[in-house]
Amino acid sequence: MxxxxxxxxxxxxxxxxxxxxxxxxxxxxxxxxxxxxxxxxLFPFLWTLGSSLKSPDGFFSKGLNPLPDGVHAGNYSSAWQQASFGRYFVNTVLVAGGSVVLVLLATSMAGYVLARTNFPGRKAVIGLISVTLFLPHGYTIIPIFDIVRGLHLLNTVWAVIIVQASSGLVFATFLFMGYFSTIDRQIEDAAKVDGASFHQTFWRVMLPLSGPMLATVGLFTCISAWNSFFIPLVFTLSKPELRTLPVGMYSFVGQNSTDWTFLCAGSVISLVPIVVIFLLLQRYFVNGLAGAVKG
Missing domain, CATH: 1.20.5 (Single alpha-helices involved in coiled-coils or other helix-helix interfaces)
Known part of the structure; x- marks a missing residue:
C-alpha cells in the first residue's frame, strides 16, 4: 500500500x-x-528617428536600416529654420490649445446637462446629436466653409481653431455625459443644501471632480488637432504662414525632388510633443475612459 x-x-x-x-x-x-x-x-518610428540623423546619401544607401551613417543633427535646425517649422510649430500649438479649451468648456457643460437634467425633448436631442456623429467631414466641409467665409474668418487661425473644435464636440459630449452619470447624486444634494445653484454646483463641485475626464477629452482633442491635415489645409490655403505642422511637412515634397532627411526630422519634431503629453496624462486618460464606460 x-x-x-x-x-x-x-x-x-x-x-x-x-x-x-x-x-x-x-x-x-x-x-x-x-x-x-x-x-x-515601433519600427517605423525608430526608422524615422534614425533617418532624421542621416545624410542625404546615407538615407538611400542605408535603406530600411534605422542606424544612421553619422549623427547629422543639423537636419533638425535646418527643418526648424529654413523650412519655417518654428512658425508651423507655434501655429499648431495655438490650434491645439485653442481647440482643447473650446471643447472642454462646451462639452463639459453639455454633458452635465444631458446627464443630470430631464428637460422636455432630452431623448430627441441625444438622438439628433448621435446622428451627427456619423456624418463624414467631407460632406459638411462646404457649408462650414461658407459659414466661415461669411464670418470673415477665412485664412485666420481662429477659423482653424473653431472648425477643428467643432469636429470633436459630439464624441466628447457623450464621454462627459457618461462620466457625470457615475457621480453620486448625494454630492449634488449636499451642494444644494448649502445653497449652491445649478451653475455653482457645476463649476465648484462637479467640474473639479471630473479631472480624469477633462484630461481624457483634452488628450483626445489635442491629438486630433495636432495631427489634423484636412481642416488646416482648407482654411489656410492662401496663407502658407498659417500652416500647421502636418500641412507644413509638405513643403519638403517638391515636384522633382524631396528632402527626405528634413522630412523625417520634421516628423520627429511633430511627434515628440504629443508623445510627451500622452505619457504625462496616460494615468488620467485610463481613469477617465473607465469612468465613461462604466456610466
Whole structure:
C-alpha cells in the first residue's frame, strides 16, 4: 500500500511539474510574440528617428536600416529654420490649445446637462446629436466653409481653431455625459443644501471632480488637432504662414525632388510633443475612459 501511495505522489508531482513547465513555456512564447509585435509596431518610428540623423546619401544607401551613417543633427535646425517649422510649430500649438479649451468648456457643460437634467425633448436631442456623429467631414466641409467665409474668418487661425473644435464636440459630449452619470447624486444634494445653484454646483463641485475626464477629452482633442491635415489645409490655403505642422511637412515634397532627411526630422519634431503629453496624462486618460464606460 505504501508503495502505491508513493507512486501516486510521484505521478502527481510529475504532472504538476509538467503543467507548470507548460504554463511557463506558454507565457514565454506569448511574451516573445508580444515583444516581436511591439518591435514591429515601433519600427517605423525608430526608422524615422534614425533617418532624421542621416545624410542625404546615407538615407538611400542605408535603406530600411534605422542606424544612421553619422549623427547629422543639423537636419533638425535646418527643418526648424529654413523650412519655417518654428512658425508651423507655434501655429499648431495655438490650434491645439485653442481647440482643447473650446471643447472642454462646451462639452463639459453639455454633458452635465444631458446627464443630470430631464428637460422636455432630452431623448430627441441625444438622438439628433448621435446622428451627427456619423456624418463624414467631407460632406459638411462646404457649408462650414461658407459659414466661415461669411464670418470673415477665412485664412485666420481662429477659423482653424473653431472648425477643428467643432469636429470633436459630439464624441466628447457623450464621454462627459457618461462620466457625470457615475457621480453620486448625494454630492449634488449636499451642494444644494448649502445653497449652491445649478451653475455653482457645476463649476465648484462637479467640474473639479471630473479631472480624469477633462484630461481624457483634452488628450483626445489635442491629438486630433495636432495631427489634423484636412481642416488646416482648407482654411489656410492662401496663407502658407498659417500652416500647421502636418500641412507644413509638405513643403519638403517638391515636384522633382524631396528632402527626405528634413522630412523625417520634421516628423520627429511633430511627434515628440504629443508623445510627451500622452505619457504625462496616460494615468488620467485610463481613469477617465473607465469612468465613461462604466456610466
Amino acid at each position: 505504501a508503495v502505491l501511495v508513493s507512486d501516486d505522489r510521484r505521478r502527481s508531482t510529475s504532472a504538476r511539474r509538467r503543467a507548470r513547465a507548460g504554463r511557463t513555456a506558454g507565457r514565454s512564447l506569448t511574451h516573445l510574440v508580444l515583444l516581436g509585435g511591439g518591435l514591429l509596431w
